[in-house]
Amino acid sequence: MEIREQMKLFHENPVVGWHEHISLYRGYEKFDMDNALGTLKVMDELGIDKIVTSIPVVDHKRGDIKYAIAANNLTYEATKLSPDRIFGLCYVHPGQHELALREIERCVNELGFVGVKLYYDYFMDDPIQHPIIEKCIELDIPILMHSMKYYDEGNKLRQPLTSNGVHMANAARKFPDATFIMGHFTICDWKWSIKAIADCPNVYTDISGSNFDRPGIEEAVSLLGANRLLWGTDGAWSAGVGKLLGAELSEEDKKTILSGRDFERFLCRKKKI
Amino acid sequence: MFVDISTYVGHWPFRNLKYNTLEGLDKLAQEHDITHMVVSNLNGFFYKDANAANLELLEELKNYKGKTEFIPFAIVNPSYVEWEKDARDMVAAGFKGFELAPIYHGYSLAPEMLFDEYMPKHRALQVMNLAEELGVPVRICSSFENFRGRSPRDSYDNVTGDQLYALLSKNMNVPVFVTSFSPLAGGEKFTALIKERKNTYFDPTSFEVFNSKAAEAILNVIDQDQLCYGSLSPFNYMEPTLLRIAYAPEFDYEAIKTNGAKAFKSL
Numbered sequence: 366m367e368i369r370e371q372m373k374l375f376h377e378n379p380v381v382g383w384h385e386h387i388s389l390y391r392g393y394e395k396f397d398m399d400n401a402l403g404t405l406k407v408m409d410e411l412g413i414d415k416i417v418t419s420i421p422v423v424d425h426k427r428g429d430i431k432y433a434i435a436a437n438n439l440t441y442e443a444t445k446l447s448p449d450r451i452f453g454l455c456y457v458h459p460g461q462h463e464l465a466l467r468e469i470e471r472c473v474n475e476l477g478f479v480g481v482k483l484y485y486d487y488f489m490d491d492p493i494q495h496p497i498i499e500k501c502i503e504l505d506i507p508i509l510m511h512s513m514k515y516y517d518e519g520n521k522l523r524q525p526l527t528s529n530g531v532h533m534a535n536a537a538r539k540f541p542d543a544t545f546i547m548g549h550f551t552i553c554d555w556k557w558s559i560k561a562i563a564d565c566p567n568v569y570t571d572i573s574g575s576n577f578d579r580p581g582i583e584e585a586v587s588l589l590g591a592n593r594l595l596w597g598t599d600g601a602w603s604a605g606v607g608k609l610l611g612a613e614l615s616e617e618d619k620k621t622i623l624s625g626r627d628f629e630r631f632l633c634r635k636k637k638i
Numbered sequence: 639m640f641v642d643i644s645t646y647v648g649h650w651p652f653r654n655l656k657y658n659t660l661e662g663l664d665k666l667a668q669e670h671d672i673t674h675m676v677v678s679n680l681n682g683f684f685y686k687d688a689n690a691a692n693l694e695l696l697e698e699l700k701n702y703k704g705k706t707e708f709i710p711f712a713i714v715n716p717s718y719v720e721w722e723k724d725a726r727d728m729v730a731a732g733f734k735g736f737e738l739a740p741i742y743h744g745y746s747l748a749p750e751m752l753f754d755e756y757m758p759k760h761r762a763l764q765v766m767n768l769a770e771e772l773g774v775p776v777r778i779c780s781s782f783e784n785f786r787g788r789s790p791r792d793s794y795d796n797v798t799g800d801q802l803y804a805l806l807s808k809n810m811n812v813p814v815f816v817t818s819f820s821p822l823a824g825g826e827k828f829t830a831l832i833k834e835r836k837n838t839y840f841d842p843t844s845f846e847v848f849n850s851k852a853a854e855a856i857l858n859v860i861d862q863d864q865l866c867y868g869s870l871s872p873f874n875y876m877e878p879t880l881l882r883i884a885y886a887p888e889f890d891y892e893a894i895k896t897n898g899a900k901a902f903k904s905l
Contacts (some may be wrong), residue, residue, distance in 0.1 A: 366669065366670070367671075368670075368877060368880040368881055368884045369884060371877065381844030383727055400849070403849040404849055406849070407848045407849045410885070411848070412846070419789055478808055513786065513787075514787070515786040515787060515789050516786070516787065516788060516789065516796055517785050517786050517788070518794070550788065552784065552787065553784070553786045553787035554787045575784075575846070576784050576787070577874050577875045577877075577878045578653075578783070578873060578874065578875075579655075579657075579871075579872060579873065579874055579875050580654060580656050582875075600846075600849070601846055602846065602848035602849065603846060603847060603848055603878045603879075603881040603882050603885075604846075604878045605877070606662070606877070606881060607876075607877030607880065607881050608875045608877065608878060609880070610875075610877040611875030611877040611878075612875070
């Protein structure tokens with residue numbers, strides 16, 4: 366089948382990207398309008414209805430709350446561009462303690478964000494995360510954690526505290542009322558990641574990321590069920606779209622992943638503000 | 639005609655593969671109207687005697703009854719005894735090209751100092767020169783899995799632009815398929831080389847085209863004729879690479895589908 370024919374799946378069904386970034390690479394002071402408009406153009410081209418975006422603070426500034434606030438304000442700029450299509454996640458550093466909790470409240474209650482984005486500042490099961498998890502349970506919002514099971518020395522040095530499925534499962538068992546998203550399971554050792562969370566129904570995962578190893582999506586659906594997979598790209602648009610098109614799943618399973626059915630209620634909340 | 643220049647049969651020791659037979663690849667090809675696939679046997683990356691894997695592929699080809707036309711490439715290990723005789727025999731037996739696996743066979747694409755003989759050797763160049771003599775192209779795959787997720791028992795090296803430059807600049811005549819490697823990732827010397835060396839071909843496995851200027855940048859480095867379709871099957875899903883050639887307005891989709899064949903016709 367021609368690839369454009371296959372793309373009807375995206376154009377004819379609701380599609381939500383749960384792991385996206387707008388204005389990620391231009392510091393925390395200036396909104397990258399070119400990137401934002403480019404993202405909207407790609408969404409139209411590929412039939413993507415909604416995206417959920419965040420800006421994690423990834424450099425030496427990440428311990429300072431003012432940069433988290435600045436990053437979240439840029440995400441808010443993105444959501445204002447197309448309020449029905451672009452939704453925000455609030456980035457915080459767990460070491461910011463009470464300030465982080467206040468920032469989550471600000472983002473959710475004042476800016477209409479729909480969840481929290483955590484980065485490789487600490488493992489997901491580190492006790493320093495507990496207040497944040499409890500706050501997310503209280504606000505009934507999901508936590509998207511940057512995750513991967515890597516083996517290479519470079520990542521061990523650059524991001525030693527990156528969570529993998531084991532950290533996600535530990536946190537999920539301790540907080541069964543919390544909702545976790547293990548980010549981009551398809552990169553690195555994807556089988557490790559999905560096996561680790563298989564028995565934790567409150568850990569979801571997204572299929573974003575630049576790798577498109579066959580048959581990662583089928584194996585994840587087999588272990589987790591399609592309802593625990595969310596669609597997304599993390600900026601790797603062709604990989605995110607293509608790997609779902611290529612997966613040997615039922616049409617129904619693909620639609621379930623694309624729509625993020627279990628997560629619709631988080632997006633609905635924004636309308637109430 | 640629709641040619642996929644990057645497919646494999648056989649096993650990968652670090653991960654189970656699906657569709658890693660000629661019948662399996664044929665099924666994938668049929669789904670996307672691919673008519674031809676350039677194929678090698680992955681087992682040859684790991685056998686001490688790579689030629690045993692070529693013989694396995696020959697046997698598999700004899701029994702194959704599918705629709706897709708396979709273009710077999712023999713894996714050649716120039717650091718193994720009698721490699722040149724094996725390579726000549728394989729071309730005589732019907733192989734249409736050579737595949738180099740420097741990372742897994744433990745040699746460099748650049749000249750090497752071999753201490754047992756106290757003089758530099760350039761083993762990869764010897765294969766290129768044989769390919770020129772026999773009139774067959776060469777394929778070099780930069781990497782099969784993203785380095786972050788490779789097994790701790792796998793190599794973390796990739797074929798680099800510097801290594802490719804060291805080899806390709808010494809033999810400008812042999813058509814070379816450089817797969818799983820972005821033309822933008824090779825460094826200045828390599829970029830300058832491939833602007834001149836029009837018989838160097840690439841596939842779309844390693845760059846993004848959406849909300850990206852990569853397609854335009856790539857066509858500043860190589861001609862449209864040098865971009866072929868390649869999926870790295872069965873490691874990858876095919877659709878991401880199909881999307882890249884079909885949706886980037888800078889690319890000529892129909893031409894890219896057949897460019898793999900042009901490489902053979904240029905011989």
